[in-house]
Amino acid sequence: MAKPRLLSGDRTTGKLHLGHLAGSLQNRVQLQDEYDTWLLLADVQALTTHYDRPQGLAESVRQIATDYLAAGIDPEKTTLFVQSQIPEIAELTILFSMFVTVSSLRHNPTIKAEAKERGYKDLYYGFLGYPVSQAADIAFCKAQLVPVGEDNVPHVEQARKIVRRFNALYGPVLVEPQVKVGDTPRLSGLDGAGKMSKSRGNAICLDATTAEIHTSLRQARTDPLRLTRFDPGHPDTCTVFSYHEAFRAEEANAIREECQTGRLGCQSCKGLIADGIDHILAPMRDRRREALKHPDRIDEILQAGTSHARAVAAHTMEEVRDVMHMNYFSARLSKGAST
Secondary structure (H helix, E strand, C coil), X not given: CCCCEEEEEEECCCXXXXXXXXXXXXXXXXXXXXXXXXXXXXXXXXXXXXXCCHHHHHHHHHHHHHHHHHHCCCCCCEEEEEHHHCHHHHHHHHHHHCCCCHXXXXXXXHHHHHHHHHCCCCCCHHHHCHHHHHHHXXXXXXXXXXXXXXXXXXXXXXXXXXXXXXXXXXXXXXXXXXXXXXXXXXXXXXXXXXXXXXXXXXXXXXXXCHHHHHXXXXXCCCCCCCCCCCCCCCHHHCHHHHHHHHXXXXXXXXXXXXXXXXXXXXXXXXXXXXXXXXXXXXXXXXXXXXXXXXXXXXXXXXXXXXXXXXXXXXXXXXXXXXXXXXXXXXXXXXXXXXX
């Protein structure tokens, strides 16, 4: 039996970091044996916030593809494809936008939160329509499962509504996806002020060296109420402890107890998590070095995955145009018109 199809991906706005690893990437590596996994390099959606910097897209696409390979994504099991190279996604986005209300987009919690975070008072059309574009990403390949973090659930729920609406209006040709919410909490940035983000300068990228990891962790925010080395700590308000929970789960309870009793100082705690993260990233460095020895191979992987995605997209759009009575020049309709 065919494996159920899973779709995930990332906007190509720069290197991936520990937040991506904890929130989705480790899970994708595990799921690629169980699912027909598709990973989208969302370069068009990167323009929703980086429309004035398109010259960085090519490098970001290859950086993220390299990050995927370094993390353990196997291109023999997973389809890696570039969003902008699938024009059918853009076509389906336009068709969906004909029956999606502006009101529903403005009330999307994720859109509202990111607009507030970025200080957007007047929303660009592409930014506001991001959930419609994402619905097309999911629908064109008939993905059955979409794993996301808690903050992206509204996007997938809106995609489900769009697919249901399309099928009700025109015909049941698209698959309504199921959402899979990860159990890993969103990783805070090193400064403790919101999520980890490269643009905020509070992230550790997946290509970080041992020295960079230790330097970054030494600067990380800890328990603000702990004034001296021997004061009892409050791990639930400590950014560094959240990293122990994410990357050293088996030792987290012991760290909690030693922190709360004042037996473990913040600098020692930072050293432990730095070593733990370095241990996780070490094999990724080896795979990254191997991948970078053959840069043409990375392009070949992306081209092969994109070609496969285009073939699937073409078939889906034939079905979409059929039920919307827009296959004006197909052989079947031409024959019917001539008789």
